[in-house]
Amino acid sequence: MQGAMDWMRAMKETGARSTVGGHSEPTMAERRAVLEAMADFFPLPADVQRTEVSAGGVPAVWLRTPDSAEGQVLLYLHGGAYQSGSSHSHAELAARIARAAGIRALVLDYRLAPEHPFPAALDDAVAAYRWLLDEAGVDPVSIVLAGDSAGGGLVAATLLAVRDAGLPAPAAAALMSAWTDMTVSGESIRTREGADPLLSAANLAEAARDYVGVTDPKDPSVSPLFADLSGLPPLLVQVGTEEILLDDSVGFAESARTAGVDVTLEVAEGLPHVWHAIASAPESTAATERMGSFLAAHLG
Numbered sequence: 699m700q701g702a703m704d705w706m707r708a709m710k711e712t713g714a715r716s717t718v719g720g721h722s723e724p725t726m727a728e729r730r731a732v733l734e735a736m737a738d739f740f741p742l743p744a745d746v747q748r749t750e751v752s753a754g755g756v757p758a759v760w761l762r763t764p765d766s767a768e769g770q771v772l773l774y775l776h777g778g779a780y781q782s783g784s785s786h787s788h789a790e791l792a793a794r795i796a797r798a799a800g801i802r803a804l805v806l807d808y809r810l811a812p813e814h815p816f817p818a819a820l821d822d823a824v825a826a827y828r829w830l831l832d833e834a835g836v837d838p839v840s841i842v843l844a845g846d847s848a849g850g851g852l853v854a855a856t857l858l859a860v861r862d863a864g865l866p867a868p869a870a871a872a873l874m875s876a877w878t879d880m881t882v883s884g885e886s887i888r889t890r891e892g893a894d895p896l897l898s899a900a901n902l903a904e905a906a907r908d909y910v911g912v913t914d915p916k917d918p919s920v921s922p923l924f925a926d927l928s929g930l931p932p933l934l935v936q937v938g939t940e941e942i943l944l945d946d947s948v949g950f951a952e953s954a955r956t957a958g959v960d961v962t963l964e965v966a967e968g969l970p971h972v973w974h975a976i977a978s979a980p981e982s983t984a985a986t987e988r989m990g991s992f993l994a995a996h997l998g
Contacts, residue, residue: 726812730782740790740977748789754829756822757807759785761793770801770840770997771830773868775823775856777847777972779877779905780811788846791975791986795844795872798990801997804830808852815911816920823856824863831865838866839998844989846972847943848905850876854922854950857930870996872934872989875972876947878923880906880915884945893940896971902942923950932960934992936985938969962992 724732742748742761749760762768772795776788785792785805796803808822830836845853850873857871882903891899910920918925923946933954937947944965951963966973969981974989976982 726781730778733778733782733787734784736787736975737789740975742789742793746789746793751804753804753806754825754833756826756829757785758826759789759805759807761789761796761803761805763793763797763802765800766796766802767800768802769836770799771834771836771842772796772799772801772803772993773823773827773830773841773843774803774805775808775843775845775849775852776805777845777849777875777877778810779902780819780848780852780909781905782810783849788849788975790977791846792844794977794983794986795989795993798987799842799994799997800990801842801994811905811911812908816909816913819852819909820855820859820919823852824859827856827860827868828865837998839869841868842993842997843868843871844874844993845872845876846874846974848877848909850874851878851922851946854878854925855919858918858922858925858927861929867929867931869998870932870934870993871930872936872993873947873950874936874974874985874989875938875941875943876935876950877902877943878921878946878950880910880921882906884943884949886944886946887942890940890942890944894942894971895940897942899942923953925953927954927957927959930954930957930959932962932992932996934962934964934989936964936966936974936989938966938971938973940968941971943971964988 747762774792776783792803792805809818935951955961
């Protein structure tokens with residue numbers, strides 16, 4: 699998987715450099731542009747139809763392949779430390795997972811921090827889920843969720859919000875390299891920092907402050923790791939050993955299992971943060987194929 703590691707190191711180095719005026723620190727716009735460039739490296743396949751939509755007032759994009767089952771939906775929440783990412787940057791990854799499950803995907807452009815701190819992103823995700831139920835007319839047993847990094851944490855928070863609001867639960871959810879702890883206190887934050895080709899403890903702490911705002915970082919709505927996870931639908935949690943968020947995923951999976959949730963935890967040896975995004979890597983294809991099979995198996 700050296701190619702993926704090298705690609706992610708290049709992304710990290712590019713994000714650490716400013717291209718304007720010789721500044722040593724990149725602006726937020728420059729950081730966002732780096733992640734948006736992922737779509738240039740990994741474009742949508744030609745047979746994927748892209749349609750913009752307002753999902754409960756939240757901008758989103760439908761992604762369909764010729765074989766997509768119209769009645770079944772993947773609600774995809776992108777990563778980017780709650781500061782960046784979009785339906786454009788993560789379109790290929792979301793479409794690949796949806797194709798593996800044989801369904802269409804709704805990729806949400808939730809509001810980003812620091813302009814829109816918590817609870818903006820969570821409110822948008824729940825609004826989109828309600829829209830799927832109430833206006834798009836999708837049966838909850840025909841809805842699955844997936845997300846990477848911050849999007850994985852947001853998937854977990856959305857499941858909790860759906861449960862606490864008394865809404866019907868989706869069929870299942872998949873979390874990739876999920877960020878579930880806004881206190882940034884997991885042991886792997888320190889022990890894996892040198893190995894992680896994409897994330898750093900300092901950048902993660904800054905992003906957490908931007909997202910959390912005035913909220914307690916241990917609030918379960920921002921840090922699902924500390925939540926009562928009982929009553930959640932079946933979960934697939936995938937994480938690599940070479941990432942600082944290893945403990946966020948493993949700890950969340952263990953807590954969910956203790957709470958009686960049906961959890962499948964996959965810890966991939968030697969793989970980096972959200973290796974799934976590297977479309978050309980066989981390890982990425984294998985992981986998303988397993989994810990698609992897991993989600994499809996739980997759809998009604």
